[in-house]
Amino acid sequence: MKETKSTLLLLVPIVLLLLSLLLLFKWGLQLNQLQKAVQPLTLPKKDSITFVSALKDSLQKIYNITLSQLDNQLTNALVSTDSLATGIDTKLSDFYKLKNEISAILKKPASAVNLQLIEQKINSLQAMVNVLKSKNKDMEEENQRLNTMLATLREDTKPFQQNSNPSISIAQSVSSTAPLLGNFTLSNMHLSALMTDEEKEMETSLADLTDKFAGSFTLKNNSSYKQVEIAVVLIGPDGQVIKNSEWETGTFETKEGRKIYSYKTGFEYLKGEIKKVSFSLNIENPTRGNYTMQVYQNGTLIGRVQKILS
């Protein structure tokens, strides 16, 4: 019994030892596999330097290209700002410099003349003449291009000017023509016939009831003016100009000659300001027919609207 017990005690440490050895072996195997897996991530020293260097070079290249492009743009801008004068001047001064050098060499005694140098200089002079010829051609082309551009701009402005003419909101009985070209943009052009009933003013379309006309419009411009003169001419069916009183009328100059105005106003105008002009004109014995309101700015017709009274 005592013998069996001691054998068991001997066997347990042996098993434990074997188990430890087995574990150690497995751990060693796993460590080896782990090392093998990590190995491709680590660059060899020589390759890593090449990569950094290549990257740096490409950045430098991009930087240089960009810089060069900027330089070119700047040069182009500088050249185009004065290409028609400075460029030619420089080339011409080079041309004369070279010509003088050749003359100076030719003036030297024949023995001292270096024929090769003269030939070289004459070739350069010839090249310079070609450059000047080319510059001249460029100048002509540039001139042509600018003229074409100007013509295109003019063409382009026409529809813009036509489109920029505002839509005129008018009463039902008012018919209008598109406002004509002028310096100011004219919009919201209205002409109303008013009747007075118990001190209240009401719009009417009947001539017999009309006591006065009321007109209004809005002006806008993209420039400032120290003095703007706006004249309104209201013409009745008989062709006569309608006036408030004999003291509130006068004449003004237009391209078509001197005209009588029904209403005149003058003001200082600030760029972009929306200027509303309104006025009223009393009328005695109005007749049926077409009443035409014309708006002139410094003698130029800029708008026209009609009202029919029945």
Next chain:
Amino acid sequence: MNVAGTSKYFALLFYVFSFCFTSLKGQNTFKLKFKNSSVYAGIEVGSKGVKMSILEIGKNAQKNGTFNSLKDTTVNTDFISFNDSSSAATLKGLMGLYRTATLIYKIPVEKIFTVISSGVKIQALKENKMEMVKALIDSFKMKIGDKDRKVEVVDVVQEARLSHLGIVPESRRYNTFLIDIGSGNTKGGYFPYGNTDDFKLFQLSWGTKSVANATEKRLEDDKSLTNYNKHLQRVLTGAENSEIIYRVNESGAYPMSDNIAFSGGIAWSVATMLAPEMIDNAVVPLTYNDVAKFYERILRNYSSLADTAITKSITSKDIDKKAVAKEVKRVNQVFDQRALLAGTGLLLKIMRQFEGIYEKKQFYMVKNGSVGWVSAYVDETVVKK
């Protein structure tokens, strides 16, 4: 019926028909301009004659200054000679025009106003002849059989005040200085205190004719236009320095007025020739530069002021060119080149006093200023009753 009776009968018949025809014609001659207007007549006994003006006055005449001169008739009588023949001629002229107004133009007597001008009063007082003025008035009343007829002898302030009230619309009454440039003198004024009772009178001893006469006296042997212009400038400079500057400053009108209105013959001439398009307008706004250029035009391009040249310059189709030509012809009949230069020169000297560097006044030329008083008279004697 014998031959004499028959001829008398036909003569009477002819007279009746003629009278009826002229009456109808008279009534229909007037082309009225305003709605709800009335026709009035003003008869004025002036220094040189009797003048009748027939006016259409609108309901808002005082508000808008709207009156329309329909007819002007003058009978030359030279009343200020104050002798029997001139008095008789003046009475005859006064009677004739009154009858024309009542019988031919059918204007009711209450719409006919009769006055004796300030020029007559001044001269009568100077020569102690007021009894002759009174005799004229009494004879007139007796002849027309209306002892209550009012024939007022107006003084210079009253005349200038009435002209201002009649010509200048209510809206501009208290900021307008009215100056009437006559042939022998210049008078006018303004209302300084915002009421129509206080009137500040302005007077100058120079008029269109007196300037022209003073220039002519200086000419001696050289009667050329160049010499006339040179001496005219000297006369005008003298008038400006000795009187015009002082009178304008003394009037105090500069700071009180925005508008300076001129009436009288020269204002009518300048307005007619410079703005022919405004033939129907009694008032024409002009600038100092417009008048200065006009002076140069009279001097250097007088032919451009002929009626044909002026009508040719009108571009508008709606202007009555015949009426323009007629009026321009009238101007050229009243003022020749030298008289036009003298009048325009005087006008410029007065305008210059109001032509500030910073503050610009608005100048107006009133064409029918001489009849403005009738409109004011109507307002003061009829409307306010």
